[in-house]
Amino acid sequence: MIDIQIIRDNPELVAEKSKQKGYDIDVTQLLGFDEKRRSLQGEVDALRQQRNEIAASMKGGKPSDEMIAKGKEIKDQLADLEHQLGSIEQEFIDLLKKVPNMPADDVPVGASEDENVVAKIVGEPTKFDFEPKSHADIAYAKGWLDKERAAKVTGPRFAYLKGDLVKLQFAIIQFVMDKLTDQSFIDEVISENNLSVSNKPFLPVLPPFMLRTELYDAMDRLEPRDDRYKIEDEDLWLQGSAEHVLGSMHADEVFQEAELPIRYIGYASSFRREAGTYGKDMEGIFRMHQFDKLEMESLGLGEVGTDEHLFLIAIQEKIMQLLEIPYQVLSKCTADIGKPNARGVDIEAWMPGQQKYRETHTADYMTNYQARRLKTRVKRTSGELEIIHTNDATALPLSRGPIAIIENYQTAEGDVVVPEALRPYMGGRERI
RNA sequence: GGAGGAGUGGCCGAGUUGGUUGAAGGCGCACGACUCGAAAUCGUGUAUGCGAGGCAACUCGUAUCAAGGGUUCGAAUCCCUUCUCCUCCGCCA
Numbered sequence: 198m199i200d201i202q203i204i205r206d207n208p209e210l211v212a213e214k215s216k217q218k219g220y221d222i223d224v225t226q227l228l229g230f231d232e233k234r235r236s237l238q239g240e241v242d243a244l245r246q247q248r249n250e251i252a253a254s255m256k257g258g259k260p261s262d263e264m265i266a267k268g269k270e271i272k273d274q275l276a277d278l279e280h281q282l283g284s285i286e287q288e289f290i291d292l293l294k295k296v297p298n299m300p301a302d303d304v305p306v307g308a309s310e311d312e313n314v315v316a317k318i319v320g321e322p323t324k325f326d327f328e329p330k331s332h333a334d335i336a337y338a339k340g341w342l343d344k345e346r347a348a349k350v351t352g353p354r355f356a357y358l359k360g361d362l363v364k365l366q367f368a369i370i371q372f373v374m375d376k377l378t379d380q381s382f383i384d385e386v387i388s389e390n391n392l393s394v395s396n397k398p399f400l401p402v403l404p405p406f407m408l409r410t411e412l413y414d415a416m417d418r419l420e421p422r423d424d425r426y427k428i429e430d431e432d433l434w435l436q437g438s439a440e441h442v443l444g445s446m447h448a449d450e451v452f453q454e455a456e457l458p459i460r461y462i463g464y465a466s467s468f469r470r471e472a473g474t475y476g477k478d479m480e481g482i483f484r485m486h487q488f489d490k491l492e493m494e495s496l497g498l499g500e501v502g503t504d505e506h507l508f509l510i511a512i513q514e515k516i517m518q519l520l521e522i523p524y525q526v527l528s529k530c531t532a533d534i535g536k537p538n539a540r541g542v543d544i545e546a547w548m549p550g551q552q553k554y555r556e557t558h559t560a561d562y563m564t565n566y567q568a569r570r571l572k573t574r575v576k577r578t579s580g581e582l583e584i585i586h587t588n589d590a591t592a593l594p595l596s597r598g599p600i601a602i603i604e605n606y607q608t609a610e611g612d613v614v615v616p617e618a619l620r621p622y623m624g625g626r627e628r629i
Numbered sequence: 630g631g632a633g634g635a636g637u638g639g640c641c642g643a644g645u646u647g648g649u650u651g652a653a654g655g656c657g658c659a660c661g662a663c664u665c666g667a668a669a670u671c672g673u674g675u676a677u678g679c680g681a682g683g684c685a686a687c688u689c690g691u692a693u694c695a696a697g698g699g700u701u702c703g704a705a706u707c708c709c710u711u712c713u714c715c716u717c718c719g720c721c722a
Binding site: 234235236238239241242243245246248249251252253264265266267268269270271272409432451453572574576578580582 | 639648649658659675676677678679680681690691692701702703712
């Protein structure tokens with residue numbers, strides 16, 4: 198949720214920037230609710246003051262009939278005003294929640310994902326002296342993939358992964374966990390990119406895969422609900438990303454300044470209904486209802502929020518470089534970054550089977566937009582309380598990461614060469 | 630799932646025959662004194678949201694004792710619902 202003060206100070210700018218993200222916000226109406234709310238608050242407070250004064254004068258002795266009558270009168274008036282205040286506050290908050298986070302000034306303005314800007318291309322599309330196959334063809338031939346039985350058990354967009362593909366997945370998990378907890382790796386990324394961020398390594402976390410409605414909503418990731426799985430008879434939803442459970446785990450907490458940043462590397466399965474994508478990306482395991490993902494989450498101070506964002510992107514890139522997968526970095530435009538985002542960057546890996554760059558990573562910087570409703574704050578050494586800033590970014594997705602490896606490392610024989618960086622985690626094997 | 634107990638400030642912990650309790654005490658933290666410096670000791674201070682006023686330090690009002698609702702002139706204290714934690718029983722990876 199955005200700070201109402203920003204809207205009071207810059208109503209036109211907020212309307213304009215919201216529009217750039219595709220949200221039509223009636224700022225005048227919102228400010229009207231705000232004003233009404235504040236004046237009612239004043240009236241309610243004044244009445245409560247009267248009530249409290251009467252009650253305080255009662256101490257020890259018994260109240261007179263006159264006092265009780267006066268108290269009852271105030272009580273009735275108060276009930277009426279409090280009711281009014283309650284409904285106006287509800288309208289106010291409902292509308293305020295609809296206001297998206299303001300995009301940072303360097304975010305390209307665009308009306309759809311077509312206007313995302315390619316910021317950087319690293320490596321070149323892999324060349325083959327044979328016709329490269331899709332990951333699905335390779336995986337089926339190797340016996341790594343069974344979607345038919347998954348269709349029987351759970352329906353489309355689910356899969357059983359088997360054999361060396363499973364071992365590859367666990368190798369990737371170990372590799373990424375090792376890197377993100379390694380001090381020298383963190384130091385290297387920071388110095389190579391000239392960043393002024395903490396050099397604290399990441400803490401590995403295996404989170405729960407579900408969360409309550411209230412926290413999901415506070416993260417502002419619950420909508421559109423059509424894309425989420427609800428647990429029947431429980432106030433719980435399956436997460437769409439580890440971000441949702443990692444970001445919300447410190448709700449209602451106050452950090453000491455020295456404790457920040459908090460950096461987590463989480464491993465979790467993510468669940469998406471993929472509403473509205475019927476028939477899209479049906480081959481292989483590119484777009485699944487359930488996929489595992491290594492996700493970075495960072496909670497920190499506002500003044501280093503943008504640098505932290507760049508830091509997470511630098512890690513994403515470094516890992517791709519160590520795996521030697523060609524990729525491009527996309528600066529997402531205003532329409533394509535999420536509602537709570539101030540900035541958003543995607544990494545797209547080269548997928549020889551599709552002859553295209555396809556999205557593998559996202560990095561999101563939310564400023565204090567998410568943490569405001571989560572009530573995650575920091576007590577500065579000066580004693581001031583501030584809302585923290587949140588960043589999240591994919592470390593590596595375990596559906597599309599392996600796809601990129603399989604397709605870029607395939608051989609004419611239909612084998613897959615194991616990236617050198619992963620061999621120590623694959624028993625030294627060079628091919629699978 | 631059944632029976633019982635409990636949720637108070639950054640943390641621990643008083644306070645439940647309703648009435649100066651935002652809340653004793655301790656820890657922690659901040660500042661100061663002492664010290665070459667530190668520890669120990671002593672002193673002072675130390676919750677947050679909302680509203681109003683002020684450039685500001687801050688002041689005033691109001692709310693908050695798990696959350697929501699109720700009873701009452703008045704609720705941390707009484708009632709209801711929900712959530713969470715603990716103990717025992719049952720079930721179970």
